[in-house]
Amino acid sequence: MLKIREELNNIFEIVLKVPPKKSKINLNYKNVKKWDSLNHVKLILVLESKFKIKISEIDSLKLISYKNILNYLNKKMFNPA
């Protein structure tokens, strides 16, 4: 669980350029300036390759906040369908 958060923080820093020290838990596509449609795609691609999962088209449209993504990853990693 901790590892997932760590990785996710790292991804937010690389893709969305969020400073490392900033808390990320309340971030979403509205309050992150760089979270535009292109970076959203980049985010999905990085999540897929980093966690070795496939994110469906429909799911990818829902993953628009840090919390959503974290929950999604936890579900996907620990209860794979």
Add this chain to the structure above:
Amino acid sequence: MLTYDKVLKYNSIKKNNFKKILINFLSNFNNDILKDYVDYFSRKMSNIKTEFKNNEFDQIEKEILLEEYNKENYEYLIIGYDVNSKLNFDENLIKNYIKNIKDILNHIRNSKKLNNSNVIFFNLSQTQSIDYYSNEEKNKFINQILTFNKYLDNVALRDKNISVLNIDQIINRIGRDNYYDDKNFFLFKSPYSELAHNIIGQEISKIISSTINIKKKCLVLDLDNTIWGGVLGDVGPHGIDLTSFVGKNFIKFQKYIRILKKEGIILAACSKNNFEDVKECFNKNKNMILRLSDFSSIKANWSPKFENINIIAKELNIGKDSIVFFDDSDFEKSQMINFNKTINVIETSKDPKNFIRDIEDSNYFKIKNLTTEDKKKNYQYKILKRADTLKKKSKNINEFYKGLNMILEISSINKYNFERSVQIINKTNQFNLTTKRYNEIDLKKFLDQKNQFSYVARLKDKFGDHGITALIMINKLKNKWFIDNFILSCRILSRNIEKVFLNEILQKLFIKKISSINGIYKKTNKNSQCKNFYLDNGFIKLKENHFLSPKKFRIKGQKLVKVKYVKN
């Protein structure tokens, strides 16, 4: 496989020593992710940072017609059409593509700013998802694709600044199902999978670096388990494996090495073996594709390879950074990396069937445009070696020079030698007094000046034609004459040619009543050997690295070289 997060992470590292290039990438699919991959591979493999013009996708025609477009200035134009992203195929689609490409080419060739920019076209894959078409429609479609690809190939053949990215070659490599990804098309209108992004990005950056980077000159090969299977010392010349299922890969590799040689790469061998055994193997094993004579230098002995390679560099008179080392052994590779850092070492896989790919992916020898000089290079290095043998035999150096029957043919830089002049300006590092690089446009500008004299020289001797190997450019700045560029290819160094050439040109200027000529020595990491060139030839030191020609300039040993003026 390289993952996208690694690409983004690497691209965010700031480094200053990158060469920046500006690219206009137009496509009928979203290429934002692909741009990141191109940038990654260009940075990683060639120290090039790629910057892309902002534009929307699927607007190729609009971009071309836009007024703005005419004012643009970029070094590369990439045009990517992919029909897989078009669900409805209509008959005019490909005709339109060809028309657009004609328009684009007309436009850039007529534009002063862009006429030297490089263009990369994606060709079209024949493996489209057209299963739902009737056979008749399918055939029609495939024929049109073939016409399009043929058209591109012809264009690229005629124009050296145009390259074609062969998409089917990539698809053949990874399979169609691994190439396209419908989800990515849904998500962001790019039809490609992560793997396809990877490979297309890598291939584009290879093309870019092949037009920008200075090519490596020499490939040094290990022998045992590299160009044949097994250890020669153990199994003898007929025991090496070139025929088994695995052994056939070595034959394929040897054929590939021959192609490199034909393209002007100098071959050398460096192996822990007895020289006599190696010679016997090349002569007696009939399955060998490579011949002993294909190698310009062979070091088969028991000294460490990182030492042998120094001797090879010296023998061939080339810089160590232009040598690429290929060996299957991790030990040898790591020794080379640790003890001879300037040598380029190729990351090899253990499996001989991947050797060709290892060299291709290293990108050291990707060549788009070969000049005739390049093709002759192996021959020229060999005549150089023969001259070296004569040098050892001769009693004194003057006798040796005399015996060479050297003829220096001087001509002004003109359309016949222009391409080679650009090459020599950009490739030569060691005997280069200012290391001022000029691309084709800059050189044209220089030659268009009123007050300039620019010459090249070709050296011939009893062993053959060394090609155009020296260049001088002189111009007038603020009422003073300067030697802007003075270059001599390293393969004809230590023959006094540089002195004879300078002498000739200065005499020419003296006749025109130009008697004070300034020479500058600009230090680089590689040109220390010509540091004292001006001082040694009677120039007067004005400032640190700034010299002035003497009133009378005549050097000794002039008679040893015959000078001729020619027109081309």
